[in-house]
Amino acid sequence: MTADRQQLDNAIEIVTPENIAFRYQVAGPFRRLPAYLIDLVIRGMMFVGGTILVSLVSLVFGLAGLPGLGAGLTLVLWFALEWFYGGLFETFWNGQTPGKRLMRIRVLSVDGQPINGLQAVLRNVLRALDQQPVVFCLVGLVTASLNDRFQRMGDLACGTMVVIEEPQWFRGVIRLGDPEAIRIAGRIPPSFQAGQTMARALAAYVERRGNILPMRRLEIAWHLGEPLREKFDLPPGTDPDMLLCGLYQRTFITDWDEQTSARTGSPFRESGSPFGTSEQAPSENSDSAAAAQVMAAADQGQGEWSASEEER
Amino acid sequence: MKVSDLLKSRQANWEELERLCSRIEGSVRRKPDAATLARFSSLYRSACADLALADAYQLPPATIHYLHRLVGRAHNQLYRSRRFNVSTWTRQLLVDVPRRLFSDNCLRLAFCIFWGIFLLSGFMAYTVPGYSERVMGKMWTMQLEEMYSEPIQGRNPGASSGMAGFYIRHNTSIGLQCFAFGLLFGVAGLFVTATNAALLGASFGHMAAVPQWENFRDFVTAHAPFELTAIVLSAAAGMKLGFSLIDTRGLARTASLRRTAVEAMPTMGAAMVMFLLAALIEAFLSPSAAPYWVKTSVAVLSSALLVVYFVVLGYPQED
Numbered sequence: 001m002t003a004d005r006q007q008l009d010n011a012i013e014i015v016t017p018e019n020i021a022f023r024y025q026v027a028g029p030f031r032r033l034p035a036y037l038i039d040l041v042i043r044g045m046m047f048v049g050g051t052i053l054v055s056l057v058s059l060v061f062g063l064a065g066l067p068g069l070g071a072g073l074t075l076v077l078w079f080a081l082e083w084f085y086g087g088l089f090e091t092f093w094n095g096q097t098p099g100k101r102l103m104r105i106r107v108l109s110v111d112g113q114p115i116n117g118l119q120a121v122l123r124n125v126l127r128a129l130d131q132q133p134v135v136f137c138l139v140g141l142v143t144a145s146l147n148d149r150f151q152r153m154g155d156l157a158c159g160t161m162v163v164i165e166e167p168q169w170f171r172g173v174i175r176l177g178d179p180e181a182i183r184i185a186g187r188i189p190p191s192f193q194a195g196q197t198m199a200r201a202l203a204a205y206v207e208r209r210g211n212i213l214p215m216r217r218l219e220i221a222w223h224l225g226e227p228l229r230e231k232f233d234l235p236p237g238t239d240p241d242m243l244l245c246g247l248y249q250r251t252f253i254t255d256w257d258e259q260t261s262a263r264t265g266s267p268f269r270e271s272g273s274p275f276g277t278s279e280q281a282p283s284e285n286s287d288s289a290a291a292a293q294v295m296a297a298a299d300q301g302q303g304e305w306s307a308s309e310e311e312r
Numbered sequence: 313m314k315v316s317d318l319l320k321s322r323q324a325n326w327e328e329l330e331r332l333c334s335r336i337e338g339s340v341r342r343k344p345d346a347a348t349l350a351r352f353s354s355l356y357r358s359a360c361a362d363l364a365l366a367d368a369y370q371l372p373p374a375t376i377h378y379l380h381r382l383v384g385r386a387h388n389q390l391y392r393s394r395r396f397n398v399s400t401w402t403r404q405l406l407v408d409v410p411r412r413l414f415s416d417n418c419l420r421l422a423f424c425i426f427w428g429i430f431l432l433s434g435f436m437a438y439t440v441p442g443y444s445e446r447v448m449g450k451m452w453t454m455q456l457e458e459m460y461s462e463p464i465q466g467r468n469p470g471a472s473s474g475m476a477g478f479y480i481r482h483n484t485s486i487g488l489q490c491f492a493f494g495l496l497f498g499v500a501g502l503f504v505t506a507t508n509a510a511l512l513g514a515s516f517g518h519m520a521a522v523p524q525w526e527n528f529r530d531f532v533t534a535h536a537p538f539e540l541t542a543i544v545l546s547a548a549a550g551m552k553l554g555f556s557l558i559d560t561r562g563l564a565r566t567a568s569l570r571r572t573a574v575e576a577m578p579t580m581g582a583a584m585v586m587f588l589l590a591a592l593i594e595a596f597l598s599p600s601a602a603p604y605w606v607k608t609s610v611a612v613l614s615s616a617l618l619v620v621y622f623v624v625l626g627y628p629q630e631d
Contacts, residue, residue: 016387020360022380068474075477083488094393106388114388117396122577128492129500139496153495156566157553157573165388167330168381171374172319196370203372252315252372 012149012161014112024112024163027105028150029141032162038099043081050077087121095120104166110149110159119158126154173252174206176245184246185254188232194251206248209241217241318369322362326379329355329386336389356386404578405585410626412575413545418498418555422505422548426540429509430516437517444518447510456515460527466601476595483539484587487546491580494550498558501550508543534597534607537614538590545583549576589614 011023051074058070089097095107095115107115107123130140130152140152149161176182194202201224209217218241225240234243332352336344344352362369363379371379413419437444445453467475486508494501519528556572557565597610 016360018357018360020364020383022363022383022387024384068468068470068472071474072477073473075474075481079477079481079484082485091393091395094388108388112387114391114393116394118574118577120393122573125488125580126492126495128489129495132493157495157569159566159570163384165385166381167334167385168378170323170326171372171378172323173316173372173375194370196367199370200373203374207372207374251370254314254316 010150012163016112024108026150027103027162027164029144031103031105031164032150035097035099035103035105038102039086039097042098043085046085047078047081050074050081083125084121086124086127087117090115090120090124091117100162104164105162106165107160107162110161115158115160119160123154123158123160126157127152129153171207174248175253176206176249178242178245180239180242181245181249184234184238184242185249187234188246188250192232192247192250194247199251202244202248202251205244209245214241315370315372319371319375325355325358326362326382329359329382333382333385333389352386353390356383356390359383359386401581405582406625409578409582410621411628412626413548413579413622414626414628416548416552418552419545419548422501422544422551425502426505426509426544426547429506430513433510433513434517434520435513437514438521444514447514448518453518456519457522457524460519460524460531463527464530464599464601467599469596472595472599475599476591479591479594480588483542483591484584487542487583487587488580490543490547491550491553491576491583494547495553495557498551498554501547501554505543505547512540530604530607531598533604534610535590535594537611537618538586538593541618542583542586542590545586546580549579549583552576552579 010026010028012026013021013023015021054070054073054077058073086097090107093101096105100106107120109115109119127140130143131137132139140154143156144150144152147156149155151161155161205221205224209221212220218239221240221244225238225243228247229236229238229240229243329352332348332355335348336352359379360383363376363383366376366379433447437447448456490501490504490508493504516532519525553569553572553576556568560568563571593610593614597607
């Protein structure tokens with residue numbers, strides 16, 4: 001299991017020669033099996049094409065007395081396609097066969113390095129074992145599920161794994177169009193500096209709040225929003241959801257100085273000056289617990305309905 | 313500097329890196345030119361730096377996830393798969409493999425099992441009536457007798473080439489299966505070896521007791537040494553893989569398996585070469601009408617070659 005995140009996840013962390021640690025997502029049977037079936041179809045097509053080619057060639061030469069040569073070459077072609085198709089493709093195509101390329105997965109060594117020819121050929125030869133009993137592929141499936149890298153027997157013997165490699169759309173900061181959030185952002189004291197866990201919680205919440213129903217958003221945001229609302233001395237009717245969005249705006253998008261020029265409401269709180277009576281940076285301890293709770297809740301999309309909600 | 317400004321400034325670079333990745337992925341044939349590669353590597357290094365500092369910059373999790381994917385993708389383009397090391401193949405086949413096999417316990421075990429069961433089964437088929445029918449099945453026994461009911465007249469070379477392809481495919485497939493199944497803790501390899509030995513012994517023993525013996529002997533002699541040795545070798549290679557899971561010599565099981573796999577593949581390569589030679593001999597020489605002494609001398613020659621390979625080349629030397 002990976003050291004820091006003890007989640008049941010298919011992410012494997014590797015450290016590269018650039019001394020950077022990044023995560024790969026390992027491909028499970030639902031990607032590898034379709035890739036194998038596509039490869040089977042392509043192999044069949046290559047075999048048919050090869051047979052036609054060989055018959056044409058042997059028709060040209062075969063009348064000169066070697067009629068069986070065509071059949072022999074066809075059988076050798078079948079043998080090569082059966083045992084060495086995967087190995088040769090994975091060696092020369094940087095760890096991909098046509099089927100794997102369509103499913104966007106790739107074969108890599110376990111430590112993140114590329115594979116060499118020996119590993120590619122051997123893992124494909126050992127697939128004969130992983131396919132037993134023939135249609136059900138039980139040996140391969142059972143071995144893959146007992147492993148945190150989804151390695152079947154062939155992968156275990158060669159030290160390889162299959163990772164997903166899909167291009168993804170860029171997702172940056174979310175531009176909140178809500179004027180309410182911007183107004184609240186203007187009322188947050190300028191000395192507010194989000195710590196790391198707070199920033200991560202805010203980003204996790206705002207990224208996912210679009211998928212959560214409004215009532216649920218209130219539930220989730222209340223855990224962090226209520227303590228912060230008290231800390232910033234905002235009026236009791238403040239929407240916690242909008243408060244978190246405002247905090248997100250302040251943390252990731254703009255500063256307080258820019259906010260004073262962009263806001264639409266009054267910069268001053270009812271009870272005093274914006275520079276605060278005794279404002280300090282929010283302490284990490286009490287907020288990180290709440291931040292962790294919000295992050296967890298946002299991850300699950302659930303919230304706890306608490307008694308004080310009924311006051312609203 | 314706020315995160316959104318930072319992302320604005322870095323996003324252009326990341327998108328350019330994505331475009332270069334797609335371009336390099338797409339051009340499997342031609343290598344990209346030097347300027348593209350230089351630009352790609354510098355973009356990759358800066359993306360790596362961005363990822364390393366992602367926590368310090370307080371990037372949102374979605375962007376971090378995106379960066380992981382991007383860096384992973386670029387990493388795979390930069391570090392490409394290594395090809396076969398063909399220049400070492402001769403040295404491996406002629407020097408490393410014989411020396412390793414000379415002191416290989418799995419080979420000795422496979423040899424004893426195969427030949428022991430083979431001779432036993434042959435003896436039983438020769439002396440006990442009805443044994444071969446029970447082992448091979450009545451239909452196969454009758455087919456066998458029928459195949460060799462006439463003396464060998466020779467075949468035209470065309471049909472021989474066809475049969476060469478058939479033997480290559482059939483026998484090498486059996487050998488590779490023996491090898492692959494051996495991984496299942498060595499037991500499956502033993503099982504496949506034992507069954508093959510029993511069947512072959514039964515057919516040999518049966519044919520020795522019937523009048524078609526002459527024709528059978530004519531056909532089988534020439535290619536027998538290579539083929540039987542190749543089967544034993546592939547079974548032994550498979551068993552070595554399987555037993556490495558049990559007898560790990562102090563390493564973890566997967567590490568022991570990986571180390572043995574690197575040694576087992578060249579052995580399988582040697583077995584495949586032997587299968588190829590056996591198939592060629594079986595297709596061209598065995599069904600030909602050449603006199604029996606020619607086939608016997610070929611058999612003797614191949615046995616001598618095998619002895620040279622395993623004993624002379626394999627004898628441990630200090631060098």
